[in-house]
Amino acid sequence: MKAMNRNRVAELAGVSPITVSRVFRGSGLVAEATRQRVIEAGRRCGYYPHAGARAMRCGRFNRIAACVVQYGPKGSVYSPNNGYLDAATDELAEHGYSLVFEPLHLAEAGDEFIEPPRLFSETAVDGVLGLPTGGLAPKEVDDHLARLGAPVVWMNRNPGECPVSVVCDEYRHGRMLARHLIDLGHRRIAYAGYGSPHYSATGRFAGIRDELVAGGLDTSALYLGPRPPQPTAMAERILDLSEPVTAVIAYHRGFQEGMLRAASLRGLNVPRDLSVCHFASAWEFELVDRPPTAVSLPEPQVAVAAVRALVELMDGKLPEIPAPVVGELVVGFTSAEPGKR
Numbered sequence: 493m494k495a496m497n498r499n500r501v502a503e504l505a506g507v508s509p510i511t512v513s514r515v516f517r518g519s520g521l522v523a524e525a526t527r528q529r530v531i532e533a534g535r536r537c538g539y540y541p542h543a544g545a546r547a548m549r550c551g552r553f554n555r556i557a558a559c560v561v562q563y564g565p566k567g568s569v570y571s572p573n574n575g576y577l578d579a580a581t582d583e584l585a586e587h588g589y590s591l592v593f594e595p596l597h598l599a600e601a602g603d604e605f606i607e608p609p610r611l612f613s614e615t616a617v618d619g620v621l622g623l624p625t626g627g628l629a630p631k632e633v634d635d636h637l638a639r640l641g642a643p644v645v646w647m648n649r650n651p652g653e654c655p656v657s658v659v660c661d662e663y664r665h666g667r668m669l670a671r672h673l674i675d676l677g678h679r680r681i682a683y684a685g686y687g688s689p690h691y692s693a694t695g696r697f698a699g700i701r702d703e704l705v706a707g708g709l710d711t712s713a714l715y716l717g718p719r720p721p722q723p724t725a726m727a728e729r730i731l732d733l734s735e736p737v738t739a740v741i742a743y744h745r746g747f748q749e750g751m752l753r754a755a756s757l758r759g760l761n762v763p764r765d766l767s768v769c770h771f772a773s774a775w776e777f778e779l780v781d782r783p784p785t786a787v788s789l790p791e792p793q794v795a796v797a798a799v800r801a802l803v804e805l806m807d808g809k810l811p812e813i814p815a816p817v818v819g820e821l822v823v824g825f826t827s828a829e830p831g832k833r
Contacts, residue, residue: 497537498512498513500537501537502530504536504537505532511526511530515530554588554589554618555590555591555592555617555618556590556592556619556620556621556799557591557592557594557619557642558577558592558593558621559621559622559623559633560573560593560594560596560624561598561622561623561624561625561628561629561633562597562598573623573625575775575791576648576791576792576794576795577591577593577623579791580621580647580798583795583796587803589618592616592617596633598630618643618806619642619806620643620644622644622649624646624649629649629654634653643802643805643806644656645657645805647795647798648660648692648791650690650691651691651813658794658798658817659794659816660789661815661816661818661819662691662694662695662696662699663699663816664699664816664818665695665771665819666695666696666697666700666702667703668787669769669771669785669786669787670700670707671703672785672827673739673827674703674704674707676739676827676828677829677830678738679709680710680713681704681713681739682713682737683700683714683715683741683742683743684717684723684747685716685721685743686717686718686726686743687717693743696771697714697716701714713730715729721743721746723746724753726747726750727747727753727754727755731754731758738765738767739766739767739769745770745776748768748769748784748786751766752826762826763825763826763827763828764831765831767785767827767830768827769827770786771786772784772788773788774789774792777822782824782825783822783824783825784825785823785824785827786821787820787821787822788821788822790818790819790820793817797814798814801814
């Protein structure tokens, strides 16, 4: 910033020129109220900081790449990412960083890049937040990120596959839903999910199974289907059991909708004849007038914890690996005591 511009901004904001410089460098040493006053004064003066010049001077870009691994062609999206990315953007802004979206589109077969992202050909960020769609990220992605030399923190990825990953406590979530149904009086509980090495799939299944075992209940109705998931076929299989179930826990919204649809076609009332609950992203509750019974996954909280760990890494500190984050049980209209509305 030219001295004349800096002094003018300082005069309008009622602060020293040094404070103005700190604000536009993204320093955390300035109070929020003062920072907002300086930014507003800068706007009134027609001044906007030059990010390139600041990066050359300070060796920092004040930008973080959201490295989102997605299987499918360019333009494909995955709705649950929003819960992570929205919260990450807000938390990074509190630390003086902006978030740059870097989708990594991989072919369904072979884990090959449909088009290598610009992130792999130049260094223009201070750190990377990784988010693998469905929890999957091939080793080639890790190799490319390692060559960048920037700190990396992952969200929702198997912890054993990377140095720092912040995850949901899916085992506890499974136990929460199973315990809710047991407390309502259900004794024949099914699970509609699919087999996957991702921690969310293994954790949810193990939590449900262990809670049923602890309650002395049968686990024979806990089914794992193939990947890609087949919700309709799974629902039909569960409803065709010789010993009927009174409640079903679904892996995600797709399986939940499959169960609701299959129950309706057979004339079963939810929740009088069949309670149905699932694991849900927070955004799902905004789409319905009446909330279903579900565990609201703590995606925003995971993102905040991941950002804080990344900031520590960029500051040269070794962060403690955050503990798995626990979501909230939402009791809605899709569960009730057996035989009751």
